[in-house]
Amino acid sequence: MKIYETSTAPNARRVRMFLAEKGVSVDYAQVDIVGGENLSEAMRAKNPTTKIPFLELDDGTCIGETVAICRYFEELEPNNNPLMGRNPLEKAEVEMWQRRAELHVMLPIGMCFQHTTGYFKDRMTPVAEWGEVSGKNAVEYLKDLNDHLADSRFLAGDYFSIADITLLCALDFGRVMKIRIADDQTHLQRWYEEVSSRDSAKA
Numbered sequence: 503m504k505i506y507e508t509s510t511a512p513n514a515r516r517v518r519m520f521l522a523e524k525g526v527s528v529d530y531a532q533v534d535i536v537g538g539e540n541l542s543e544a545m546r547a548k549n550p551t552t553k554i555p556f557l558e559l560d561d562g563t564c565i566g567e568t569v570a571i572c573r574y575f576e577e578l579e580p581n582n583n584p585l586m587g588r589n590p591l592e593k594a595e596v597e598m599w600q601r602r603a604e605l606h607v608m609l610p611i612g613m614c615f616q617h618t619t620g621y622f623k624d625r626m627t628p629v630a631e632w633g634e635v636s637g638k639n640a641v642e643y644l645k646d647l648n649d650h651l652a653d654s655r656f657l658a659g660d661y662f663s664i665a666d667i668t669l670l671c672a673l674d675f676g677r678v679m680k681i682r683i684a685d686d687q688t689h690l691q692r693w694y695e696e697v698s699s700r701d702s703a704k705a
């Protein structure tokens with residue numbers, strides 16, 4: 503099996519960090535998304551959405567979407583540092599925070615990047631105003647996260663999970679657009695320091 507990815511892309515890092523946490527090693531193939539390699543006919547045949555990362559199994563089956571790839575490995579190795587919850591309540595809480603981190607931080611930061619930098623203007627129409635509003639929405643949501651982390655070690659309580667991975671990768675990518683944790687968001691800062699010091703964060 504092989505994961506097609508781009509080393510600098512935040513969603514690709516989510517999968518690498520997840521697998522590093524689980525101690526799973528896989529082969530990676532680098533895709534030049536700036537040059538549009540992901541848009542080629544050969545890539546579309548494997549992965550019609552054209553987005554990386556995606557996983558290709560030995561029988562040719564391809565699985566796209568970051569969380570779906572993580573889910574596959576979680577099910578293959580359920581007892582190996584589970585990151586998607588260990589009981590019904592934990593699974594629900596992880597999914598809740600994972601969705602929030604994705605919808606309120608990763609996605610708007612991605613919109614901010616695409617629409618304010620024009621990085622992919624060869625394949626989409628950047629709308630600068632939408633990018634700016636998206637960036638502001640992400641910054642606004644960091645206040646809620648700071649409040650939540652005032653009495654929660656990780657996003658899903660004391661349990662480190664895929665939700666923390668999503669948030670860390672989104673925040674690190676946000677730095678490209680100068681989106682940063684505010685000085686007075688001390689709980690989020692404390693969380694950031696702990697999560698970014700894990701070995702898997704180097705993945």
Ligand SMILES: N[C@@H](CCC(=O)N[C@@H](CS)C(=O)NCC(=O)O)C(=O)O
Nearest residue numbers: 511512513514535553554555567568
């Ligand atoms: N919903 C997808 C999003 C993946 C995505 O947006 N990937 C970006 C890189 S982080 C990409 O492939 N960009 C290239 C392009 O838009 O052409 C997931 O969760 O994996």
